[in-house]
Amino acid sequence: MMYFLLGIASVAFLAHDWFIENLRGALNRVKIAYSILLLLSAYHLLIFKNWLRSFSFYDTASLIFGPAAKAIIAYLNPKG
């Protein structure tokens, strides 16, 4: 059901953007940004399906902020 809904929504919006919002006549940087966003979505879908073992958006955030956040929370915990 999830993939069906995502597929339908993607096709509908892509068609709308291409023909009504004139994506085909858009600047190259818009087309590149559009493609990157779609590729990032596909990348996360692969991680979600467990077909790809890699860093997701939140894994990256945990890698950057996780150690500092853990230290802050440990300090703020009155029981140590």
Add this chain to the structure above:
Amino acid sequence: MRSTLTPNQAAVLFFIFLTGSSIINIPAPLILFSHNGAWISLIATGMFGLLLLIPIVSLARRYPGMTFIQYTSKLMGKPAAIFLGVIFLSYQIQMAAGIVMDIAMFLKSSMMRSTDYSIFIIFSFLAIAITIRVGVGKFVGMFGLLMLSVMVFIVFNVLLSSANFNWHFLLPVVDDGVKPILHGIYFISGFPYGEIVLFSMILPFVKPQSSDRTGRKMALALLLNTASLLMVTLATLLTFGPIAGERKYSMFEVARTIEITEIFQRIEALMGYSLIVASFMKASIVLFTSHITLNHLLGLPHENRQLIFPLALLCAIISISVGIRGEANWNFIVSGINPLWGLAAFVIPIVLVYFVSLLRKKKT
């Protein structure tokens, strides 16, 4: 696409942004961290929010019609604007994904247990993407009425639940020292108060007027928000006492305790409506600003609507994939990482840009 706001509309949007979703979600975790001192944490962080309004409003006044990305580019150069803009955008994507995930978690745990999270997330993002396509000037009109209904239901809920209040639950206040209060301050300094920096992307849409009182109106909206959060936090504490922090979606749980004759009972549906509507409005505001941020990073006019759909799709899939590392990991992201991320992506950049603007002002 109408894309201007009056100062009153900006203040209403600000109140919606601050209050939407936090009024239902903040009390339980805040009480869990700060215990009976939750109200002290709220007041202290509200003051922090007021201070944070100063650079946001000052920069908007100094650079009328320009967003955070645009005046950062002017003050610090394009590479710095792109660097800060990408971090700024990353936090907005996580906000949109997190808010919608919260709607899905609430609906699944409280109302529709057999339905998968993803169904709620996809439909929510579809509605949000379609909403923001009409332009900020139009959706803010609709949001004002929706927020009014949310606030009426919440006040109604608090008034009816006051029959179950136990005033002894307010004591003791600081029995574990000051650290729990600091923990509460850390938690809500990210959500919702650190997030107000997002309005540096919305203030350029406010029509300039001769007697500009946007800043004062926004400060009033922030004070009203703090008062509303205080009201629901105290209502939760007074109803549940020591176990208040364990009650997720606390206003929903407070509503379940109401039973006044046979007329006023089972009114938690109103709180369910409030949570969904308020979160939907906040997620719309966040997706709108993230789209403007992306447009300005690419040097496009803010009227460009071509990137709304792929951005909404990315947020939806990030939101769906939130649960892959388990609920404990998500709770750590919300309570531990989110405030720090907000500080790095929102608070430090705006303060930095503000000081650079002050230095430039002195030189000229």
